[in-house]
Amino acid sequence: MAFIRSLFVYTALILGANSTLAAANSTDxxxxxxxxxxxxxxxxxxxxxISERAFLTQGADExxxxxxDGQYVLLNFWATWCAPCRKEMPSLSALQxxxxxxxxxxxxxxxxxNAPKAMQAFFDALEIKNLPLxxxxxxxxxxxxxxxxxxxxxxxxxxxxxxxxxxGEADWASAPARALLRAWIQPAH
Numbered sequence: 001m002a003f004i005r006s007l008f009v010y011t012a013l014i015l016g017a018n019s020t021l022a023a024a025n026s027t028d029x030x031x032x033x034x035x036x037x038x039x040x041x042x043x044x045x046x047x048x049x050i051s052e053r054a055f056l057t058q059g060a061d062e063x064x065x066x067x068x069d070g071q072y073v074l075l076n077f078w079a080t081w082c083a084p085c086r087k088e089m090p091s092l093s094a095l096q097x098x099x100x101x102x103x104x105x106x107x108x109x110x111x112x113x114n115a116p117k118a119m120q121a122f123f124d125a126l127e128i129k130n131l132p133l134x135x136x137x138x139x140x141x142x143x144x145x146x147x148x149x150x151x152x153x154x155x156x157x158x159x160x161x162x163x164x165x166x167x168g169e170a171d172w173a174s175a176p177a178r179a180l181l182r183a184w185i186q187p188a189h
Contacts, residue, residue, distance in 0.1 A: 047161030051144035
């Protein structure tokens, strides 16, 4: 009898863990929250694999998207020459200030030929102090992630799956964006 009870308990635990993982990867509950710029957000029916290609961190060390496993990540690809990126970046910084914590992070990666000094000047001109200066100088990560225009923003689940993407600029600090992201980070159970 104890064996059957243990089997039942472990089965329930496994099913509960799987439903928690599924909730983090699911975006069904976000569809109704697509207002304003978030109407451009494409929610994937099935989460997509992300690249394991390396990018360069601020210290020129290698980083990988898997470094953020366990966190909800808003990943933004940008470039110093990109006018829409310049317009969008302050809202990403504001979003990091408003929602950034141990569970959620805004990650920015400059793709293409972006000299570190030019990247720093870009951030300095916009008074951005809370976002990382990561780069993908040969666009290998961007290519793997099917980034076909800039800016491109991806939502990555704690399980390391792309669950949504938005092509073009958006006001990420807007009330509709924050509401959608909060609902994603704290899904109803």
